[in-house]
Amino acid sequence: MREAAAAGSWHSNGSPPQVRETAGATRPYEPIRVPSDESxxxxxxxxxxxxxxxxxLWTTPHGVTFQNQLEQLYPESYVVKLFFVMAESLDxxxxxxxxxxxxxxxxxCDRLSISEQDRMPASEVLLSIFIADAAGSISSSTANNWLAGLRFWHVINGAQWHGERSECLRHVQRGLRLLAPPNLNLQHPPITLESLIQLHQGLDYSNTFDTVVLAIACLIFWCGCRLEELVIPTFDSFDMTKHVTRSILPIVTQESNNVRHSTFRIPWTKTTGNNGADINVTSRDHLTCPHAALFRHLEANPNIPFHAPLFSFQTPTGAWTSMTEQWFLKRCNQFWGP
Known part of the structure; x- marks a missing residue:
C-alpha cells in the first residue's frame, strides 16, 4: 500500500516526476537502448x-516522499535547481x-526480492551483504565506487546513510580487498617509448579503428594528454561540453624549420575543468610522430559528422561509431598485456 501510494505521484508512463526530468543532465542526440543485461x-x-x-532519475518510495515534501515547502523552480546543482557536483x-x-x-535486490521500501534507506546489513556477495569478482576500488554512488543516491533522495560508521561493512570491505583476484589489483607499468613502438608495429593501418588507436596513443604519450580528455568512457556518456568533437576541424598545420605543428582545443581537462586547454601537436622525426598519427586518422575517417567525437571512425558498412576507453585499452592490451 505504501509503495503504491508513493508511486502514485509518478507519471502514468512510468517516467520520473517532471521536477527531476527538468533537472536532468543533457540528453544525447538519439535515444540509446539499455541492453538487457544492464537493466x-x-x-x-x-x-x-x-x-x-x-x-x-532513479528513486524509491522514500525518495518520492522526500521530493513531495520539498515541493510542498518550496516553489518547483527551486526544487528543480536543487536537484540540478547536486547532480552537477559530479562530473x-x-x-x-x-x-x-x-x-x-x-x-x-531484485534477486533477493528486497522490497522497494527496504532499498532506501539501505540498512547496514543490506549494504554489507551486497558488497560481500561481490567478493572475489570485483576490486576494492570498484566496491568503493559502488558504495560512493549509493551514498550519493541516498543524499540526493534525503535518506539516511547507514554505511558511514558500520563496523560490519568496514570488515566486509577489508575482506573483499584480500579476496580480490590478483589480476584486479595489478599495477600497470608506465607506457614507454618502446611500448608505443610495439603498438605502432602491431597495428593494421588499413583498418580505420587502428588508425584511431595509434592517434590517441601518440597524443597521450607525446602531448601529455589523458585518455579521458580525448575519448568518451562509454557510448552513453558523450557530453559535448566535455568531449572534443569534429566541429574543431579543420586543424590548421603550420611549418617552421621543417617542423610541422598544429593546435586544437579540448573543452575539458582533469586540471582545468570546463576551462579546457589547447593541445599542441608537434611533428617528430620518429615513427610514432603524433602529428602524422593524428592526420592519418583524420584522412582515414573523413565522412563523419561534425557533432561526432573527434576520435570516431568509419566502419566497413560505411557507418561510423566512436572510440571508447574500453575499446582503446582492449586493443592496446593485445600488445601490452601480460
Whole structure:
C-alpha cells in the first residue's frame, strides 16, 4: 500500500516526476537502448535511462516522499535547481560510475526480492551483504565506487546513510580487498617509448579503428594528454561540453624549420575543468610522430559528422561509431598485456 501510494505521484508512463526530468543532465542526440543485461526488473522507480542519469532519475518510495515534501515547502523552480546543482557536483564519468553501482545494487535486490521500501534507506546489513556477495569478482576500488554512488543516491533522495560508521561493512570491505583476484589489483607499468613502438608495429593501418588507436596513443604519450580528455568512457556518456568533437576541424598545420605543428582545443581537462586547454601537436622525426598519427586518422575517417567525437571512425558498412576507453585499452592490451 505504501509503495503504491508513493508511486502514485509518478507519471502514468512510468517516467520520473517532471521536477527531476527538468533537472536532468543533457540528453544525447538519439535515444540509446539499455541492453538487457544492464537493466533491472520493471519498476516505475527505475526508468530506462543512461547510466549517468540514474543517480538523479532513479528513486524509491522514500525518495518520492522526500521530493513531495520539498515541493510542498518550496516553489518547483527551486526544487528543480536543487536537484540540478547536486547532480552537477559530479562530473559525467563519476555519474556514470555511480550509475553502474546503482544498477548492480538494484539487480542484487531484485534477486533477493528486497522490497522497494527496504532499498532506501539501505540498512547496514543490506549494504554489507551486497558488497560481500561481490567478493572475489570485483576490486576494492570498484566496491568503493559502488558504495560512493549509493551514498550519493541516498543524499540526493534525503535518506539516511547507514554505511558511514558500520563496523560490519568496514570488515566486509577489508575482506573483499584480500579476496580480490590478483589480476584486479595489478599495477600497470608506465607506457614507454618502446611500448608505443610495439603498438605502432602491431597495428593494421588499413583498418580505420587502428588508425584511431595509434592517434590517441601518440597524443597521450607525446602531448601529455589523458585518455579521458580525448575519448568518451562509454557510448552513453558523450557530453559535448566535455568531449572534443569534429566541429574543431579543420586543424590548421603550420611549418617552421621543417617542423610541422598544429593546435586544437579540448573543452575539458582533469586540471582545468570546463576551462579546457589547447593541445599542441608537434611533428617528430620518429615513427610514432603524433602529428602524422593524428592526420592519418583524420584522412582515414573523413565522412563523419561534425557533432561526432573527434576520435570516431568509419566502419566497413560505411557507418561510423566512436572510440571508447574500453575499446582503446582492449586493443592496446593485445600488445601490452601480460
Amino acid at each position: 533491472c526488473g520493471p519498476s516505475s522507480y527505475r526508468p530506462s535511462v543512461l547510466a549517468s542519469e540514474r543517480v538523479l 559525467e564519468r563519476t555519474r556514470n560510475d555511480y550509475g553502474a553501482g546503482l544498477l548492480h545494487f538494484n539487480q542484487f
